[in-house]
Amino acid sequence: MRYRKTANWALLLLLLAAFSSLQSSTLANDTEQVPIISVKHLLDRGGYAVQKHGHVITAYNLHEMFVPASVIKIATGLAALRILGPDYRFETHFFMDSEQNLYIRGHGDPFLISEEVAEVVKKIKTLGCKRINNIYTDDTTFAIDGSTDGGSSSENPYDAQNSGLAVNFNTVNIKKDRDGKIRSAEEQTPTLELMEELAADLAPGVHRVNITRETAAGNEIIGRYTGELFRAFQKQENIAGNGVIASRAVPADLSPFYIHHSSKTLEDIIAPLMLYSNNFIANQLFLAAGAAQYGYPATWEKSMRAMAGFLHKEFNLSAQEIEIIEGSGLSRKNRVSPYAMLQLLESFKPYSYLLPDEDGKFVKSGTLNGVYAYAGYFKANEKLDSFVIFLNQEKNNRDQLLLLLEEVYRTSRIKE
Numbered sequence: 001m002r003y004r005k006t007a008n009w010a011l012l013l014l015l016l017a018a019f020s021s022l023q024s025s026t027l028a029n030d031t032e033q034v035p036i037i038s039v040k041h042l043l044d045r046g047g048y049a050v051q052k053h054g055h056v057i058t059a060y061n062l063h064e065m066f067v068p069a070s071v072i073k074i075a076t077g078l079a080a081l082r083i084l085g086p087d088y089r090f091e092t093h094f095f096m097d098s099e100q101n102l103y104i105r106g107h108g109d110p111f112l113i114s115e116e117v118a119e120v121v122k123k124i125k126t127l128g129c130k131r132i133n134n135i136y137t138d139d140t141t142f143a144i145d146g147s148t149d150g151g152s153s154s155e156n157p158y159d160a161q162n163s164g165l166a167v168n169f170n171t172v173n174i175k176k177d178r179d180g181k182i183r184s185a186e187e188q189t190p191t192l193e194l195m196e197e198l199a200a201d202l203a204p205g206v207h208r209v210n211i212t213r214e215t216a217a218g219n220e221i222i223g224r225y226t227g228e229l230f231r232a233f234q235k236q237e238n239i240a241g242n243g244v245i246a247s248r249a250v251p252a253d254l255s256p257f258y259i260h261h262s263s264k265t266l267e268d269i270i271a272p273l274m275l276y277s278n279n280f281i282a283n284q285l286f287l288a289a290g291a292a293q294y295g296y297p298a299t300w301e302k303s304m305r306a307m308a309g310f311l312h313k314e315f316n317l318s319a320q321e322i323e324i325i326e327g328s329g330l331s332r333k334n335r336v337s338p339y340a341m342l343q344l345l346e347s348f349k350p351y352s353y354l355l356p357d358e359d360g361k362f363v364k365s366g367t368l369n370g371v372y373a374y375a376g377y378f379k380a381n382e383k384l385d386s387f388v389i390f391l392n393q394e395k396n397n398r399d400q401l402l403l404l405l406e407e408v409y410r411t412s413r414i415k416e
Contacts, residue, residue: 039404043397044393046393047062047338047390048060048061048405049338049339049341050386051342051385051387052409058408059339061337063321065323065335066338066390066392067390068334068336069329069366071364071375071390072328072366073329074274074341074364075307075324075327076282076286076324076327077270077273077274078344078347079286079307079310080285082310084266084289087265087267090112091109091262092120092259092260093250093258093260094120095250095254096129096257101134102134102135102136103248103254104138104165105139106139106141107141107296108298109166109284110269110285112167112262113169114189114229117167120230121230121239124257132241133242133243135231135243135246136246136248137227139219141296142287142297142299143299144163144298144300147212148161148279148283148328149330150326151279158278158330159210159212159279160210160212161212165223166226169278171210172189172194172209173206174195174207174209175207176203182199185206190233193228194211224245271354275356279328280328286327286328287299289303290302290303290304291303304325314347321336321340329368332371345375349377352384355376355377361406362384370393372391374388374398374402375388378409378410
């Protein structure tokens with residue numbers, strides 16, 4: 001959910017009245033706690049903080065931990081940028097055996113999309129590939145069990161399962177006509193046999209389908225989807241050959257004949273991650289960062305350990321201020337205090353432009369049932385100042401609270 005400016009003047013006047021009693025309730029330092037009575041009608045359970053010129057000017061429940069929802073993607077993006085580097089490019093390795101069978105081993109590239117696959121097939125053709133028989137997909141670089149903590153096996157694209165080798169975010173865009181005809185709903189993706197099966201029970205229309213909705217068959221269908229997409233582009237490039245599509249580990253005696261580096265750098269990936277709040281991309285980065293620290297295969301445990309180590313080393317933050325179970329915000333076991341979020345936002349400032357720009361503010365939102373959060377930056381005189389709002393309550397008052405806190409920020413007088 002994205003921030004929308006409140007246009008209700010009665011509400012604005014009410015908030016300004018509350019603001020008049022809030023002005024004196026600022027913090028002398030980063031740890032002093034000053035309850036704000038005037039916002040009690042907005043807060044059943046939550047916390048917030050606003051920083052200006054390096055000083056926390058107002059805060060509530062500064063050190064209490066809350067479920068952050070998708071706001072945690074700021075922490076995931078920052079950790080990936082520090083551990084992997086902003087110029088990091090994901091790799092996908094290609095092998096060919098003596099029978100002209102193609103093996104594809106993924107390393108977690110979240111942007112191995114149709115356009116990228118088309119370019120890969122053109123490239124391997126220029127390298128002398130004249131025939132592809134069987135296509136074997138290898139996702140053994142990730143060793144994860146089932147869906148993300150907090151996720152489910154629903155048809156929703158945000159519940160797509162993570163994997164070492166995946167195409168199109170493990171989702172497929174299908175158009176079903178009223179006469180039952182099924183085809184790809186996007187020009188860049190060929191119509192695949194898998195689409196016929198996935199669309200069998202769908203109503204006419206356009207559908208973005210999570211191919212891993214049946215978790216038990218998740219890995220099998222991921223490999224099939226990847227193989228079918230490569231096969232379709234093989235035919236488009238008039239590369240001879242046919243055969244089975246199956247999941248199989250690359251034989252130990254094979255060496256890659258081509259290593260594909262993603263056309264997108266990590267920095268390129270984080271902007272759409274934040275804009276569309278894509279959970280699949282977030283956890284591909286989370287898992288890749290863990291593998292970079294502790295080696296492949298990537299696991300949730302390695303990534304949690306890498307994240308905890310990063311937070312402690314860079315910010316001296318302990319599990320009493322922040323605990324991250326997975327990188328997208330789906331898990332309700334994720335916990336973050338406003339104080340910890342401020343520290344992350346200060347370090348994320350060089351990458352603030354990767355966050356959505358909303359009405360003169362950089363804002364990342366987070367939403368789950370009973371969880372409403374904002375984090376980002378107010379802008380003033382070409383400078384950025386951090387803010388965070390965590391509401392873990394039934395009523396979503398974050399827009400009203402943000403409006404009030406922005407008034408505090410704009411009118412406060414703090415020496416630089």
